[in-house]
Amino acid sequence: MSTGKRKLGTGLFVLFLLAMAFLIVISVSSLYFGYNGYIREEEGYLIYLITGVFGLMLAAYGANQMRSHIVVIQPIEFNVVTLTECEKCGFRNIRKFESGDYVLKTHGDCPKCDGQMVISSIYHEEGQTPGLF
Amino acid sequence: MFSTIIQQIPGEDPIQNIVGYLFSFLMMAIFFLFYNRIQMTMWLREIEGALGRLEIMRNEARRVAITTIKEAGKPENEIDSKVDRILDYFQISPVNLDPSGIVWKLEHLIDVRDNRWKEDVQMMAPAAEKAQINNLENLLQVASGLNLLYRIVRHYYLFGKKMSSFYVIMQLQMLLPLVMQEADALTGALNAFAKGQPIGDGAGALVAAKLMHGKKKKIVAKEVVSADFKLNGRRLLVLKAEGPGGNVGRPGDGIEKLMEDHRGKVSLIIMVDAALKLEGEKTGEVAEGIGAAIGGIGVERYKIEEIALKYKVPLNAVIVRESVQEAIAPMKKEITEGVDAALKRVMQLIEERTSDGDTVIVAGIGNTIGIGQ
Structure with a gap:
């Protein structure tokens, strides 16, 4: 923007x-x-x-x-994060949202065990309000 | 003669006093005669400012829509004029002089509109996948909403100015905060739809998605997916819109199909949805009630109420509270926590209101953008 x-x-x-x-x-x-x-x-x-x-x-x-x-545009980019979780051992990992992510998508193998990592939620933290201005 | 009058004026410097009196009278006359005009000018300036912001938001929405379609759909031809044409689409509501049967007319119109939008998006973005087409359609709807807001505010602004109508300008100025709140919410949704991120409205769909995760699914109605499994001795029929593309599906048709398939032998219908909170209430709070928890113009709610009445099945609702801005902005952490709380509440309801062997329908309502199943 x-x-x-x-x-x-x-x-x-x-x-x-x-x-x-x-x-x-x-x-x-x-x-x-x-x-x-x-x-x-x-x-x-x-x-x-x-x-x-x-x-x-x-x-x-x-x-x-x-x-x-005087309208100054201050684009607000939401800090959206993706939380992935291992279905077997419960190992969690938080990273920035990437294009193609969606909740309940399988996302590779768990680095701790041989379980599957699944995106358990995608959310943005507080501190930003919706809107351009 | 003049000097005699001057001498009657009290004070040491009569000329200064005359100027003072004249100035006061002049100011009073100006305020009495032109107060409305001054007030109207101030309101017009305020509306001009808001209109300028709306114009920037509308242009930004159009730009984001065009950029995203070009990135996702790899169009062969220029799409700017096509996008402009879509942004100006309108829908004529069915005549309501004879309200009987109006729901089906509305449903038909919505079908036609949805198909038209989808076809146009497909033509513009031939390389886009199904989920992306749904997201692009949602994005264009947001841009269209901002375009409509801008045109309506501009209409009343110009109309009030042209007619010098104090009351038109006053009403517009008083409605401005609500209009701008709506516009801010739509602008906040732009990025979420462009990137395919889950939005606040998807709370209900997320509850259903978590329940049906890992279970066998099938399509039960247009863009509605359902899973049939056993949990704690009950048979659960869980449904939601088909994700992860931006889509609300036809949950009314889905529930109707499941009810007919089971010949009405369902003990309870639980609908989970995001609902608007009142000022002062916490985002992500969960509440429970009775009735069909579903928004929109009422077609889907009508169908659900009809089928629940036909088989006398109790309708229960679980809602996750959020504001109108939060409903279409990327999902907040509080809402994801609310989703977990809503899931617990659904399980509690099933435990308390049904017995072993009963069949329960759980419908997760809302836009399923960024949410799989």
Whole structure:
């Protein structure tokens, strides 16, 4: 499976980045003025602080929205293993799944005795969720 | 005149206050007048994102299907356009104004569809073996499912946008999590079907396979294999879909045939299947109940219920719990443990509910991909 990104208009993306940068500059400046006003006990510092906080919240929301529109494909390969078991002595062997494996397929002779090895189960371990993304 | 009005405004800087009031009124007006439109735009953006993901999933499924068919079937001609044609197949449900006999019409349609899919896969992949053809058919069904999901979401998205319909967009946005869950599940199944790995849905088939392993088998219905043997003084008739290709078989026909062959002298029917768990329940948990444990559109369940009723044979069900994603993804370790627990439960049921000399049918239901017998 390939890795790629969903196409997003470059112009729109640059415009969005510029708007975000502008918003962040305005918000940080506003916070700075608000803080200075508070230190100097000037009137109206609260409006600057509120504007700064809301501006930063808006920037964070915008960035989060943009993130959801950039789709990165992370292919998930399930770690599927094949468990073979000797029908006679119970010797077990776990290895990676190979094409052509299926449950209850006889799979050669047992290395410990002269019994037959049979694929007793094929499964994947926890830790991976189905899906491409 | 203007300066008199200005002087009436409280505060030290009346101009600043006017700007403030105007701004507040403007914002209120914007929210009152355009709230729906703003909300709709946000939902549309969210749906666009989901639609983009669905498109990638659909294209990926198509690519995997084409690659696998080329690898397994060694086609002589280009198959891309044939795959595209198969992905667009549709099925028209029978008319239900007069429901009498609809089950048989449905069965006929399913037969026609299955044969058509198989024939098309065989034509595209002449070098593929029987099991591989079944797997490729399943793979194409997954790709077709993703294609359908994408087309439906795109339809409602474009329709809602075209009509500027708040309610169409709202319903689509609210259904998105369920749609994406379904799409994720189908995408997770791609690799399993392409490689022929057992999937979660095969839990029931695996129970039957373990029971009939090493016994003499015969075909009792279309793509259904059965074994007849004695265990703990009982006669067991075990059946499952014929593996290891991706296949669910016709267990309804299989059970019917076994019942008729034994003239209804069967003490118990036990059906083992994977079943959807509720949120909060553990994967691989085993539960027991009454009735025909089999999914699908109901044709097979109808047949099983009919034959059980005809001979008044009790129907018992043993299920292995799993989520919808786990059902079509490669089998999890918890499910294989659940299979062992289900096998024990079946043996316990036979021990408790029947006596020496009784005949019991055990039907392992589910897709038998990657599971032999």
